[in-house]
Amino acid sequence: MADRFRVTLAQLNPVVGDLAGNAALAQSAWEQGREAGADLVALPEMFITGYNTQDLVMKPVFHQAAMAEVEALAVACADGPALAIGGPWVEGGKLYNAYLILRDGKIASRCLKHHLPNETVFDEVRIFAPGPLGGPYAIGDTRIGSPICEDGWHEDVAEMLEETGAEFLLIPNGSPYYRNKMDVRLNHMVARSVETGLPVIYLNMVGGQDDQMFDGGTFVLNPGGALALQMPVFDECVTHLDLERTPDGWRAVEGEKSHLPDEWEQDYRVMVESLRDYMRKTGFSKVLLGLSGGVDSAIVAAVAVDALGAENVRCVMLPSEFTSQESLDDAEAVAKALGCHYDYLPISEGRSAIANTLAPLFAGLEDGLAEENIQSRLRGLLLMAMSNKFGEMLLTTGNKSEVAVGYATIYGDMAGGYNPIKDMYKTRVFETCRWRNVNHRPWMMGPEGEVIRPNVIDKPPTAELREDQKDSDSLPDYPELDAILDILVDQDGSIADCVAAGFDRDVAKRVEHLIYISEYKRFQSAPGARLTPRAFWLDRRYPIANRWRDPS
Missing domain, CATH: 3.60.110.10 (Carbon-nitrogen hydrolase)
Structure with missing residues (x-):
């Protein structure tokens, strides 16, 4: 024996x-x-x-x-x-x-x-x-x-x-x-x-x-x-x-006992390896993304460079008249720190052409969300044109907070083939940027050191689709929003659970409503790296046409 x-x-x-x-x-x-x-x-x-x-x-x-x-x-x-x-x-x-x-x-x-x-x-x-x-x-x-x-x-x-x-x-x-x-x-x-x-x-x-x-x-x-x-x-x-x-x-x-990284490193590596394998297994080698000067596109650019190498990443700034000089400077600084290709493609002329085309139909109506979203959809059109022309897969950059409440434009900034941060709430995006700035590992193809300058992380988030716009104009502040989303989405909790946790009932109800009416957007959104047991797609499947709301 x-x-x-x-x-x-x-x-x-x-x-x-x-x-x-x-x-x-x-x-x-x-x-x-x-x-x-x-x-x-x-x-x-x-x-x-x-x-x-x-x-x-x-x-x-x-x-x-x-x-x-x-x-x-x-x-x-x-x-x-x-x-x-x-x-x-x-x-x-x-x-x-x-x-x-x-x-x-x-x-x-x-x-x-x-x-x-x-x-x-x-x-x-x-x-x-x-x-x-x-x-x-x-x-x-x-x-x-x-x-x-x-x-x-x-x-x-x-x-x-x-x-x-x-x-x-x-x-x-x-x-x-x-x-x-x-x-x-x-x-x-x-x-x-x-x-x-x-x-x-x-x-x-x-x-x-x-x-x-x-x-x-x-x-x-x-x-x-x-x-x-x-x-x-x-x-x-x-x-x-x-x-x-x-x-x-x-x-x-007994044999070797490998070190297991902490959850911040593991989450970041999942985003990197998921993108790397998605590209390899679908036949792409290069990506592009719209770089806005904000934190979401900055971390996606870092993930892309770490996954594929700077030579395979194109960042594109597509400013309108509402884009601040601060955003222009921040976007260029991120691209330069990462070492990737950077294009500057203003959209004002195209936006004017579209506005003039629509003017006879929109005559007498006030400007509003439709005009704001034209900017986002024009950016999506231009980025997809570049994707087609250069054979580069377009990455989307919406975080889980935005994906949850529909704070994204379908056929606009949602256009693309993959979203590395789809399952990461905004508050974790901020911390992940800070983590990447002070951590480097052999599996990262990007440079060591600070690649996302502090101003990108610390400034108030904004979509810059109108004058002086801030995300907080439309949504609760992200720490509050993310905590409510964690209860309603990740824990499958109720409005009563939100109230018990100390949140205002009306705010929680509004967030719940936004979650449900945004289902059609998520149904058409790009896949992205799964980080939690309640990621949007197979982990959470809800009807698009749905009138139920929590009565508690």
Whole structure:
């Protein structure tokens, strides 16, 4: 009976739909495991297809092609360690989320996911059939249990595996980031380790997929919850883990324990890596954005430069007669500090032409929101024209506070392909700018030091669509607005909850009304990096036509 077992843990970044490319990544990891004398090479959940595939995996031609790719991979990896890889599996006319064990040129075993998540960004109940509670699989004379992702968050699957002879748990995951999620994962895995008395290997993927960022952070616990190994967050890596048989059962040999950054650094890196991967996986290499001199466009420019390099970022100032000299100076200073291309494109002439065109229809009516929004939509038109001409993806720059209450112009400043700060409230944008000014990391492609000068952060926010305009003319001050939004959106709270927290009922009701009437804008908005469990899109799905208001 073997007294040592080596698992190669492949924390890698698949691309949804790139079956051949994902298989090549898997085979490369397997070859590294073979060279290291591994008994098993393990990849995350649904790795062959990429994750989260949403409805794509239900398409028969797609999941059949994925299964065929796994079968071909089994043949290619016949001479060496076993290979465990997540993918779709059809059995009895039903589609399953499966973990497939490849050995001796074939699919030797398979685990079928039992608990299907049906919340936040996941709709697995409508996609997959639930698998039965099953037992462990064997690699040589070692028996391994593999609860798949959500199965690891429930005690029944792990308990069944322990009772049927599993000697340690290898849990493959496609677990996307939200702020402080690592604590949640660790608490669940410690519980599984304590309940079963077995070592627990939590294997997670990395990489961005649309709005979701899979942050890796693979870790290993010995019985009782003692941390034996911690892989880094966000980085692709392949690590070899040894387990030793003792009189008390298998124990993981302690390995490297990577440092986990704080939530400010992790949020910023999510925005950077999400944009970087979104570009790579959709085929773009360059971006542009409107740089207003304000804090939102400044942080988006910093994120873009850190993700792609200054040579791949174009910033465009599009001033009107309402744009202050202060904004002009601030925008140019940010572009210069970041080292990116800077264009100056006044819109006054175009705005006058549009106003003259509309004058016969608008005769006798006072100027108002329609005229203000013409400026924003003209900027959107010009930026999209540049995007088309130069092949650069346009980034939008609306923060979560603005997105929540509709303080943005549809087909104007909302135009674009991706929004790195879509899930970051304005108050956190200010602090994130300050964080970036004093922090630099090797994964940032931008320069060190202050890249967003203090005046950009400290001046009163304004859209500058009319004389002396301030955001506070239309909205509560951002600390108050964000606190109310946190209750109504992130906590799913009520008006009564807002009042109990000390906010004026009429203000809270007005914010609630703005949230509901802005749903149509969010429905058409660009995707953006998910930072919280209540990001706008899959985490929060509301009807557009909706007359309900909280009566409390």
